Amino acid sequence: MPTESYAPVLPPPQVSMSLLGWLRLHLFSTWYNTLLTLGLVGGLVLVLPPLWHWIFAVAHWQAVTINLRLFLVGLYPSDQVWRPGVLLILLAWLCGGSTAPNHGMMRHVSAPLGAGFVLLTCLLTGSARGIVGGAALALLVGYGLRWRWPHTSRLWHIGWLLSAPVVLIVLGGIEGAGLSPVATTQWGGLMLTLLLAAVGIVASFPLGLVLALGRQSTLPVIRWCAIAYIELVRGVPLVSVLMMFALLLPLFLPASWGRPNTLIRLLVGMTLFTAAYIAENVRGGLQAIPRGQYEAATALGLTWVQAMRYIILPQALRAVIPALVGQCISLFKDTALATIIGSLELLGIAKTVIEQAQWKSITGGVVFEVFSFTAVVYVVFTYSMSRVSRRLEHTLGVGTR
């Protein structure tokens, strides 16, 4: 019996590098890299100390701290701020309940979301420890319930479905039921931004899905209609769509319906606009599914609806998660355009704050303070969205499975 001898398996060469070696490799490898390093370091030395000095000694951050409530809820009546607070507790509870221990992909979304709600409660109520504690407790209670009864995801989904009308009713109030009505024109700040983004994302997704399926349809009339809609909407700027709905929606509705309020016009415009982009993203996923999957589904005797529901869409949507989250991020940023229509969401509030009379005596006003704060708020939200998307991709094995 012939024996084979193998060369011994060697471990990969150990790369150890001293600090000096690292500097040499990454900053001073060639003469032009050395020059570049010196130039960049010089620039940073020129810029950073004055910036540091401005942030900690010069900047009037009281423009932000005094107006914190304005930034969070806009012109919402100050004696009613407990209502968004209670809603945050409710949402934190739902997040806790949707965070299934050890399994389920939604835990990557709901856990950070719940933490975010608790954090917002801290900001919103400031010293009111009760509500903050309530939100944290609600998150834990929800999680505990789910931990005890893990197979109740359907119940929690129903809870989320019910939460949308509850949020709108609690914020808007009901005449004669202890909740004084608050006009939507008084909603504002980060609350309005989040509301616009959430409703926009949730409402445009099914519409986008239908449009994408329509564009892939074998029936020419339906395909042409879907293509015409998608290309028309994608060819024009969002601000013109919003303006169109602000100006024209009342004209297209019977006069007896009255004039729909600005918030609804905004939401309709934003949803119809985003749906066209989501449709294109989903189409990308649908086109990536091999024909064999469709044929196999048909061979198994599945109807078109069953094939889509169980075979095609789960694969197609998983493939386009990064694109869909990208779309959510851009919708979140696009809510800023509501300012142009006259809504006081985050950016609108920022514009109002810099116009306040008390800052006019300061040279240059508080432009830099207020806008850098607003920019940081946007970055926090968009950056966490992209982190969550990366974890989702990892769990679902996008591109590896």
Added chain:
Amino acid sequence: MSPPIPFYRNVRVLAWLAQVAFALGVVGLSWLLLTTMLGNLQKQGIPISFAFLPQPAGFGISEGLPFQPSQSYLTACGVGVVNTLRAAVTGIILATLLGIGIGVARLSHHWLLERLATLYVETFRNVPLLLWLVFTYAAIRDTLPRLREGPALLWGTVLMSNRGIALAWLQTSATYSAFQPWLLAGIGVGIGTWIWMTHHRRGAASPRRALGYGLAVGVVLWVSGFVWTWLTTHLPPVVWSVPRIEGFNYQGGMVLSPEFAALLFGLVVYTASFIAEIVRAGILAVPKGQREAARALGLSERQSFVLIIFPQALRVIIPPLINQYLNLTKNSSLAIAVGYPDLFSIGLTINNQTGQAIPFVVMIMVTYLSMSLLTSWVLNMLNRRLALKTR
């Protein structure tokens, strides 16, 4: 012999029925909306008409082509289109240059440069464009000093104040009209040479050489025209003009109004962060073997990038780049937030004056749609020329 399929179970018949029902639904809904709208307009007493277009506008436009309030609404729209294109074209050129720079910097082996480029991308991409516009505009108007107290940078070639930014730039002088024929001739003969070299010469030159000859001929004509005009009239037709403050305004140079400067800055830095990511992804998409093969062939780092990596990366880069150009053009409509008179904001002024909402919306949509379709058509043609030729 199986019995014939009844029509209500025949897939073809059902497909037809579904389509007819869908078409009827769409037509019915449109008809319903249209009649409601016409009824509402009738009640308001504003019938839809484009008759206002030739009437005098009665408002001024702060920048762009010269415009008098006595000129027509249609002319105002034309001025708006030119202003939109001015912002879009300048923005596209600058954003491409900045975006490529940042994208390459993100791939650099230089640690500090790569970190700074990443910081740039994450900052500018994650904040709404509108915030950058409003921020820049407020910063120029509220925090820059007044005209005479503003700083002069780079040896006086850049002046900044709350009245805008003035840059040293080329300016035509009194003898320009004598130089103009040379300019046109240079363009014409240059393009002629290029076409002739590529198509009508035996043993046709390579495309790059033909382009080089065309450019050379054009430039030679321009330079000789420039020198000739200068020698004969003792005044160069195009002069380098440095801005200065005279009275209550800037004189000479190129003056960017606060509105235009804010719009351009916002569009460029925002779009550049997306272009940087596209460029980075495109270069990373080239398989590693290509770089290794280039090294094995003995090409230098620079040669392998210019000849091997970049041409292949371009194929991946161009389609999303076209998308970004279209986005920039559409986003230029946010000019309304800073008061730059682009097509959209002029259209809105007209709508406020005449109450003609439907013609306003139709005109805006048609103009932006045709701009989008034209741009994507031109760039898609370019893309098709670059695309991988497969047999």
